[in-house]
Amino acid sequence: MDINAYIESGILELYVAGTLSEKENKEVYELMQQHPEILQEVLEIESALVKLTASASQKDNSHVLQNIKQSLGFNTNIVSIVKPKYNWLTYTGWAASIVLAAGLLWTVNQNSQLKSDIQISEIKQSLLETQIVNSKNSLEEANTLMSVLRDNNIAQIPLAGQGDFANTYAKVYWDKNSKRIFLDALGLPEPPEGKVYQVWSLKLSPLTPTSLGTIDTFIADENKIFEIENANESEAFGITLEPAGGSESPTMEQLYTLGAVASS
Amino acid sequence: MTLEELISKFQQKDEKAFESLYNMYSDSMQGVIYNIVRDHNVAEEVMQDVFIKAWHKAETYSSEKGRFFTWILNIARNAAIDKTRSKNFKKSKQNLYTDFFVDILETSDSLDNKTDAIGISKFVSKLAKKCIEVIELLYFKGYTQKEASEVLDMPIGTIKTRNRNCIKELRSMVLS
Numbered sequence: 383m384d385i386n387a388y389i390e391s392g393i394l395e396l397y398v399a400g401t402l403s404e405k406e407n408k409e410v411y412e413l414m415q416q417h418p419e420i421l422q423e424v425l426e427i428e429s430a431l432v433k434l435t436a437s438a439s440q441k442d443n444s445h446v447l448q449n450i451k452q453s454l455g456f457n458t459n460i461v462s463i464v465k466p467k468y469n470w471l472t473y474t475g476w477a478a479s480i481v482l483a484a485g486l487l488w489t490v491n492q493n494s495q496l497k498s499d500i501q502i503s504e505i506k507q508s509l510l511e512t513q514i515v516n517s518k519n520s521l522e523e524a525n526t527l528m529s530v531l532r533d534n535n536i537a538q539i540p541l542a543g544q545g546d547f548a549n550t551y552a553k554v555y556w557d558k559n560s561k562r563i564f565l566d567a568l569g570l571p572e573p574p575e576g577k578v579y580q581v582w583s584l585k586l587s588p589l590t591p592t593s594l595g596t597i598d599t600f601i602a603d604e605n606k607i608f609e610i611e612n613a614n615e616s617e618a619f620g621i622t623l624e625p626a627g628g629s630e631s632p633t634m635e636q637l638y639t640l641g642a643v644a645s646s
Numbered sequence: 647m648t649l650e651e652l653i654s655k656f657q658q659k660d661e662k663a664f665e666s667l668y669n670m671y672s673d674s675m676q677g678v679i680y681n682i683v684r685d686h687n688v689a690e691e692v693m694q695d696v697f698i699k700a701w702h703k704a705e706t707y708s709s710e711k712g713r714f715f716t717w718i719l720n721i722a723r724n725a726a727i728d729k730t731r732s733k734n735f736k737k738s739k740q741n742l743y744t745d746f747f748v749d750i751l752e753t754s755d756s757l758d759n760k761t762d763a764i765g766i767s768k769f770v771s772k773l774a775k776k777c778i779e780v781i782e783l784l785y786f787k788g789y790t791q792k793e794a795s796e797v798l799d800m801p802i803g804t805i806k807t808r809n810r811n812c813i814k815e816l817r818s819m820v821l822s
Contacts (some may be wrong), residue, residue, distance in 0.1 A: 390810065391806065391807075391810070392807050392809055393806070393808030395784075395806075395810050395813045396784070396791060396809070397712065397716075398715070398716055399712070399716070399785050399788075399809075399816065400712060400716040400717075400719060400720050400788070401783045401784065401788075401789070401790045402712075403792050404711065407710070407711055407712050408710055408711070411709065411710050411711075411712075424713070424732070426817055426821060427813055427817070428715050428818045429821060430712055430813060430817040430818075430820050430821055431674075431715070431785055431813075432670075432671065432674050432715060434677075434770060434781070434816060434819075435673075435674035435675075435678050435719075435747075435785065435786070436673035436674045436676075436677050437675040437677060437770060438676075438677030438678070438680060438747045438750045438786075439672075439673045439674070439675075439676035439677040439680060441676065441680075441686055441689075441690075443673070443676050443690065443693065444673050444692050446672070446676075446693055446694055446697075447668055447669075447672070447790050448667065449694055450668070450694055450697050450701075453694075453698060454661075454698060454701055456661045457661060465749055494799075513662055536665075559780050575770045599705075609681065613733040
């Protein structure tokens, strides 16, 4: 194909004018792809005509563009001012929700912390209540002991250490009206395992021992003062070490302390 | 960005591409439209319609069918001619201009005195009358080769070669 003759025929000028048939248009288009000189020719024709037609406008038309953009709903300046504001809002919104979420987590955490604090406090409170009750009981015991010690009607009977147990001692406070004794056994050693102290009321002539019972809580008791019922007309009190459960009659070899009631 | 890429973006409804194409071709379209309607307000109105139409039917353009300039030139010419045929327009413009585009270039009351246009018009006014006629019909009015040959009373082949020579002359004037 003679490219020059094709160009010189004037078909490219008509192509730009838009007067060719659809078939001819496609033909020119394909030749433009294959021959750069044809494309170049078309570009120059077009460029000259753009300038020529523009020279007939003679009026600024930038305001027309604004109208067109508006009626097409393009992003105008107003929107571009709003845009950063939108971004600012978005970021602030995200930041706020993160802060809020963190705050919620913190609150939930605080809540469970407080709940466990309350539990601890409740436990402490009940412990304190127990201690108060215990103290009250101790106070009552102490008051009772005080009243016993000050009561003139109460007989005091020291029990002295016997034989191998001479370094031991005990004391009995006998409230005859109430038919009870208070045994202060602080001077006795802890009984060995499997053994208990047994308290005896004694008649002296003839020698008749009556068991007042065993002291099963000796080790656990703090002040070693034991309240024991005694309805006997006792003339003496003794303490022996017996096998657990106590014995029918005192084992004299294991007599720790003994004391006679002063005759009134 | 090449013109092809720009047009492709425009067809994907890219607003910036549309604005670029507007800046490239709006003066030309305004010239063509004004040459037909000969009223600045009407010309602006028509041009607005032309570019809005181009935006909405952007996907109908195909480079295989012709140049983008030719495509929008067609829309502009048809819109302007439609306008001159409307009832209102006929009333106000009883006496339709038969003048050529060169008259616009020669009138001294040009409104915004575009320096570029003034520079070109100096040369274009010097085009031979036979060139002005054929360029007017083929490019400004959208006549076919056959229609032009009838109006100018010359063979179709002559229109083609004369147009070729006239555009050659124009190119030597406006393209440095």
